[in-house]
Amino acid sequence: MCGIVGYIGNEEAVPVLLNGLKRLEYRGYDSAGIAVLGQAGLLVRKSKGALPSLEDKIASETGQGGLNAVMGIGHTRWATHGEPSDINSHPHTDVSGKIAVVHNGIIENHAKLKAWLEAHGVVFRSETDTEVVAHLIDFHYNGDLLQAVTEALKRLEGSYALGIICESDPDRIIAVRKESPLVVGAGQGENLIASDVPALLEHTRDVYYLADREIAVLYRDRVEFFNEDGQSLQKEKSHVDWDAEAAEKGGYEHFMLKEINEQPKALTDTLRARLKNEGGTSINLEEIGFDASWAEARRVVIAACGTAWHAGVIGKHAFEYFAQIPADAEIASEYRYRNPLSDPKDIFIIISQSGETADTLAAMRMARKAGARIIAITNVVGSTLAREADLVMYTWAGPEIAVASTKAFTTQLMCVYLIALQFGMLRGVIAKNELTSHIEALEQLSGHATRILSAQENIQRFASRQFNKTKVFFMGRLFDYAVSLESALKLKEVSYTHSEAFAAGELKHGPIALVDTSTLVVAICTQTALFDKMDSNIKEVKARGAAALVITYDGVDYFDKTADEVFRIPRTEDSLTPILSVIPCQLYAYYCAVQRGLDPDKPRNLAKSVTVE
Ligand code: M6R
Numbered sequence: 001m002c003g004i005v006g007y008i009g010n011e012e013a014v015p016v017l018l019n020g021l022k023r024l025e026y027r028g029y030d031s032a033g034i035a036v037l038g039q040a041g042l043l044v045r046k047s048k049g050a051l052p053s054l055e056d057k058i059a060s061e062t063g064q065g066g067l068n069a070v071m072g073i074g075h076t077r078w079a080t081h082g083e084p085s086d087i088n089s090h091p092h093t094d095v096s097g098k099i100a101v102v103h104n105g106i107i108e109n110h111a112k113l114k115a116w117l118e119a120h121g122v123v124f125r126s127e128t129d130t131e132v133v134a135h136l137i138d139f140h141y142n143g144d145l146l147q148a149v150t151e152a153l154k155r156l157e158g159s160y161a162l163g164i165i166c167e168s169d170p171d172r173i174i175a176v177r178k179e180s181p182l183v184v185g186a187g188q189g190e191n192l193i194a195s196d197v198p199a200l201l202e203h204t205r206d207v208y209y210l211a212d213r214e215i216a217v218l219y220r221d222r223v224e225f226f227n228e229d230g231q232s233l234q235k236e237k238s239h240v241d242w243d244a245e246a247a248e249k250g251g252y253e254h255f256m257l258k259e260i261n262e263q264p265k266a267l268t269d270t271l272r273a274r275l276k277n278e279g280g281t282s283i284n285l286e287e288i289g290f291d292a293s294w295a296e297a298r299r300v301v302i303a304a305c306g307t308a309w310h311a312g313v314i315g316k317h318a319f320e321y322f323a324q325i326p327a328d329a330e331i332a333s334e335y336r337y338r339n340p341l342s343d344p345k346d347i348f349i350i351i352s353q354s355g356e357t358a359d360t361l362a363a364m365r366m367a368r369k370a371g372a373r374i375i376a377i378t379n380v381v382g383s384t385l386a387r388e389a390d391l392v393m394y395t396w397a398g399p400e401i402a403v404a405s406t407k408a409f410t411t412q413l414m415c416v417y418l419i420a421l422q423f424g425m426l427r428g429v430i431a432k433n434e435l436t437s438h439i440e441a442l443e444q445l446s447g448h449a450t451r452i453l454s455a456q457e458n459i460q461r462f463a464s465r466q467f468n469k470t471k472v473f474f475m476g477r478l479f480d481y482a483v484s485l486e487s488a489l490k491l492k493e494v495s496y497t498h499s500e501a502f503a504a505g506e507l508k509h510g511p512i513a514l515v516d517t518s519t520l521v522v523a524i525c526t527q528t529a530l531f532d533k534m535d536s537n538i539k540e541v542k543a544r545g546a547a548a549l550v551i552t553y554d555g556v557d558y559f560d561k562t563a564d565e566v567f568r569i570p571r572t573e574d575s576l577t578p579i580l581s582v583i584p585c586q587l588y589a590y591y592c593a594v595q596r597g598l599d600p601d602k603p604r605n606l607a608k609s610v611t612v613e
Helices: 013-023 051-062 110-119 131-140 145-153 244-248 255-261 263-272 292-296 306-323 358-369 384-388 407-426 432-454 456-466 479-495 504-509 528-543 578-595
Strands: 003-008 031-038 041-048 069-077 099-107 158-166 173-178 183-186 191-194 206-209 215-218 223-226 275-277 281-283 299-304 327-331 346-352 373-378 391-394 471-476 498-503 519-524 547-553 565-569
Touching: 003 013, 003 099, 003 158, 003 173, 013 031, 013 051, 013 069, 013 191, 031 051, 031 099, 041 051, 069 099, 069 158, 099 131, 110 131, 131 145, 131 158, 145 158, 145 173, 145 215, 173 191, 191 215, 255 263, 255 578, 263 407, 263 432, 281 407, 281 432, 292 407, 299 306, 299 358, 306 327, 306 346, 306 407, 306 479, 346 358, 346 407, 358 373, 358 384, 373 384, 373 407, 384 391, 391 407, 407 432, 407 578, 432 456, 432 578, 456 547, 456 565, 456 578, 471 479, 471 504, 471 528, 479 498, 479 519, 479 578, 498 504, 504 528, 519 528, 519 578, 528 547, 547 578, 565 578
Parallel strands: 299 327, 299 346, 346 373, 373 391, 471 498, 471 519, 519 547, 547 565
Antiparallel strands: 003 069, 003 191, 031 041, 031 069, 099 158, 158 173, 173 215, 183 191, 183 206, 215 223, 275 281
16 A cells, blocks of 8 residues: 655655655555655656665765755555556656645546546656646646645545645645545644654654545644635644554554454455446446456366465356356466366466465466466556456555455455456346346445454454364355355464364265364354255254354344354345455454464464465
């Protein structure tokens, strides 16, 4: 996720901005830049890569790293629109180079705005959605930057945190946010903005938290606040007591917990980026090159590793269910050494959070050799996977820092569902009205996830009683079995508990021999037609002394008599439940790790990106 800083005061701005950006490095980024206003006017310096390359660029010019300016804005970019490059890095400026903008978020209507601005003669330089903001402000600029910003905001759709400076209005920084974080730091004779508190702590612990659509105007000696219509607002200052490390995690104890809690937003961002509203809401994959020819496939093969493979297993069910097309989910490390019978009419979907997993890339290259067309689902713009695939669908999860994948998984699922539904539409399996209701169900998932997260203390309490269990088995059927696979992996990874996943019907074919009084069985029960089968399976494990936690829908009392504990999730379509039912399991893994005194963010022996075999 991008990082924003802004400074106006009496110190040389460049080191303040670079230092602030360093404090935001934990958010992940691929390029960085600053714009400062000083004696030489508005100067913009930006560079692909880590902060030292920007520092070197500035130092090679000045010798000491300053540009004689006491105000400016800075940015670390996590690429979304357009590859990491000097040109796509922020800040972006208007055509004349007098207005500079840094942005975190997604301008959803950027394509329309770009076309409109181009029709007014604007020539774009970058591939970013952000550049439209700079041109739009310039379009409305009539000597008053605040007014130009409020006018521009009226045209923006999507999410944004923005820092804006203007050469002809040199004594203030304008900042505004909607659905992306931005805090204002109130110092002595200096004021700052930042995406997150750590970037402010060296200067001040007094902050203002901006609400959606609130505008802050920072002068050296004061900060003024306005609503989106330009009316003045009074805001309460808060004092930050956290240390810098806690602040990086947004007040959460660990990145894993932070990322679990970020899922509602990540789901909304991933979904919104792929919907269009033209005579009713529909799925927009044309923008990424997915046309009707893709739906002529003979078969869909999904290849991935680890958590991403679990997303693939759910994808297999989703393709069969929504698009009635044969589908397979392949473990990439196995696939690459088999002699698979693939056909040029197969479509490969390769899923990888990092886009750099060695086995996954090898599977993709094999598919390519066999003549198949390839769709990548990845979280990293410009990754090897993104570059080599025919078509890329990005997850909008933002950087995932904890080794255990959580928000990347649920956003991968969102992508898989969108592709499966679009396949279904193009193949004539899904009628228009059915698609509308599936999309509505997808749109509700973010709110449902928020509700599950609001009850996380229940899982925490359950974990505090059960964390010492030496055997934990997850079981379910169909979509619930796939979630069991992911849940067992999560628990293994972060709490080092021996956990396994079983297709519930397989229990009596062997695994039940392991069940005794030391076993906890988590039964995921969201496939309504199979409730009675699951109930029998739960009774079987209970009869052998196991404790049973059931995860099922709100309002379902089917398992109340059988289970020791029931955790409920909001009702959705049975085929979409994985996005919800996995959340309590992620929380359970997290709280077990914490109860065991382990650091869930850095599990032993594991790496975030497995770039070697
Ligand atoms: O970056 P990728 O999605 O390709 O990574 C695949 C696996 O290495 C990854 O999902 C791994 O299983 C995680 N540690 C799961 O939490």
